[in-house]
Amino acid sequence: LLKPLRSWRPDWQVLGPLLVLAGFCVALALIEPRFATKQNLINILLQAAPLILVALAQAVVVISGGIDLSQGSAAALAGVLGVIAAVELDSPWIGWLVVIGASIALSAVNGMLVAWLGVPAFIATAGMLTYADGLAFLLTGGLPIEFPPEGYSSLARGFIGDIPISIPLVALVAVLMHLVMTRTRVGRAIYLVGDNPQSATLVGLTPSRFRFYAFLIAGALTGAATLLLTGRIDSAPPSLAPTLQFEAIAAVAIGGIAMGGGEGAIWRAVVGVAPIAVLINGLNLLGIDTSLQFILIGAGTIVVVALQTGAGQVRLALPRRRAA
Amino acid sequence: MTRSSRVTQQAVALSAALQGSLPSLLLLILLSAACALAAPEFLGASNLVNVLRQASPLFIAAAGQMIVVLVGGIDISTGAVVALASVCGALIAASYGTELGVLAAVGVGALAGITSGWAVSMFRVQPVIATIGMLSVARGFAFLFSDGLPISGLPASFIGLGNGHVLGVPVPVILALIVLAVMAACLR
Numbered sequence: 001l002l003k004p005l006r007s008w009r010p011d012w013q014v015l016g017p018l019l020v021l022a023g024f025c026v027a028l029a030l031i032e033p034r035f036a037t038k039q040n041l042i043n044i045l046l047q048a049a050p051l052i053l054v055a056l057a058q059a060v061v062v063i064s065g066g067i068d069l070s071q072g073s074a075a076a077l078a079g080v081l082g083v084i085a086a087v088e089l090d091s092p093w094i095g096w097l098v099v100i101g102a103s104i105a106l107s108a109v110n111g112m113l114v115a116w117l118g119v120p121a122f123i124a125t126a127g128m129l130t131y132a133d134g135l136a137f138l139l140t141g142g143l144p145i146e147f148p149p150e151g152y153s154s155l156a157r158g159f160i161g162d163i164p165i166s167i168p169l170v171a172l173v174a175v176l177m178h179l180v181m182t183r184t185r186v187g188r189a190i191y192l193v194g195d196n197p198q199s200a201t202l203v204g205l206t207p208s209r210f211r212f213y214a215f216l217i218a219g220a221l222t223g224a225a226t227l228l229l230t231g232r233i234d235s236a237p238p239s240l241a242p243t244l245q246f247e248a249i250a251a252v253a254i255g256g257i258a259m260g261g262g263e264g265a266i267w268r269a270v271v272g273v274a275p276i277a278v279l280i281n282g283l284n285l286l287g288i289d290t291s292l293q294f295i296l297i298g299a300g301t302i303v304v305v306a307l308q309t310g311a312g313q314v315r316l317a318l319p320r321r322r323a324a
Numbered sequence: 325m326t327r328s329s330r331v332t333q334q335a336v337a338l339s340a341a342l343q344g345s346l347p348s349l350l351l352l353i354l355l356s357a358a359c360a361l362a363a364p365e366f367l368g369a370s371n372l373v374n375v376l377r378q379a380s381p382l383f384i385a386a387a388g389q390m391i392v393v394l395v396g397g398i399d400i401s402t403g404a405v406v407a408l409a410s411v412c413g414a415l416i417a418a419s420y421g422t423e424l425g426v427l428a429a430v431g432v433g434a435l436a437g438i439t440s441g442w443a444v445s446m447f448r449v450q451p452v453i454a455t456i457g458m459l460s461v462a463r464g465f466a467f468l469f470s471d472g473l474p475i476s477g478l479p480a481s482f483i484g485l486g487n488g489h490v491l492g493v494p495v496p497v498i499l500a501l502i503v504l505a506v507m508a509a510c511l512r
């Protein structure tokens with residue numbers, strides 16, 4: 001009966017960030033009484049909601065063996081297009097559809113370049129990072145598109161009781177993504193293709209097709225995040241979230257999803273967002289300068305990932321003492 | 325026999341080099357032709373020198389990126405590290421003179437690179453993650469040191485590194501050529 005317990009070994013890739021998170025929380029709760037309140041917990045979740053969606057998107061692409069550096073500017077461009085459409089046609093629904101549609105289309109361009117033309121994901125998405133940014137500025141003249149019609153921002157700003165709609169919504173999407181990646185043919189195939197394209201081909205899968213699908217799924221998720229990001233401020237600035245993809249990649253890595261692809265459950269992306277969200281919230285509560293926040297988040301990311309991946313290597317790197 | 329096989333080798337190397345760079349070479353020729361048609365002064369000597377001058381910093385940064393890519397890594401933090409190194413170099417140059425400013429800029433850049441490289445090689449952090457972290461750290465320090473404002477009051481000799489000329493050739497172009505020569509010598 002005790003056998004499974006005895007053979008249980010701690011999974012430091014998940015426990016590491018969670019312990020760091022717990023440490024943060026205890027420290028913050030002791031220093032800052034406003035931290036451990038229900039209102040602040042809701043705040044953290046509300047703030048983290050778009051990042052969770054984007055991290056899920058990044059995770060799917062990373063699992064398929066790629067990476068997406070374009071999420072921030074693709075989200076900005078999709079948001080600009082969507083809010084322009086919503087304003088022009090005076091319909092929040094069309095705005096939502098255009099945001100999601102544009103986001104999927106932009107991600108599909110990445111996917112086509114990567115899957116069928118063999119462009120490395122780094123290069124294809126770094127290109128998109130630049131030209132989506134350029135297009136967003138061109139379309140807006142550098143100024144935010146404002147005043148979307150009534151209802152456009154309801155996903156980001158609405159409440160059910162005293163819980164913001166976006167929290168259960170994001171939870172639902174996360175569960176859905178877990179089911180897609182574990183229970184569906186496409187999800188399983190994305191893991192196989194990311195793990196080893198040759199053997200995926202041998203078992204009859206077409207790697208390029210599933211790489212493309214991974215980008216399509218990511219596009220839809222990034223589109224949903226864009227709805228929250230633009231809805232939150234009720235406008236679509238061309239520089240919506242310039243560092244979004246870096247936070248998402250950091251979350252994916254902190255969660256312990258293998259950057260080489262093919263490995264790592266999708267929920268790890270959510271685990272990876274948690275320390276980032278709590279750290280940002282805590283630093284804001286303490287009134288710490290944004291520049292210091294950047295430094296702490298960057299250094300924290302490196303340290304957490306170094307602890308996960310390098311814990312075994314460090315011992316080897318230290319000089320060994322030899323018996324005389 | 326040896327002679328002909330050497331020629332074959334050279335031909336293979338040349339064609340491989342061309343295969344890699346042919347599309348970009350074609351694109352360059354097409355773009356230049358389009359620019360020359362749209363604005364005849366594009367092909368003037370002064371403008372071509374200007375293009376070289378503007379391209380020099382990017383060339384030097386790209387040379388650094390290339391070394392990292394050669395060993396299978398990638399450096400996403402280049403832009404942020406350039407910002408941080410500029411801020412540090414300019415701040416030091418404004419107070420302590422050009423020489424120390426240059427030293428500070430190069431030193432800060434090297435320090436950032438060493439930190440990323442250390443995380444990658446000793447702790448097996450993936451290059452993307454290490455350099456994304458560095459991007460955030462460098463960006464934060466750049467803002468912290470500069471208060472988000474451009475730094476002014478630089479000594480003329482420091483500005484000369486970007487604006488000056490030696491025998492009609494812009495200083496950045498000379499610096500880029502030195503980097504090119506060193507890279508070519510070291511990577512042979």
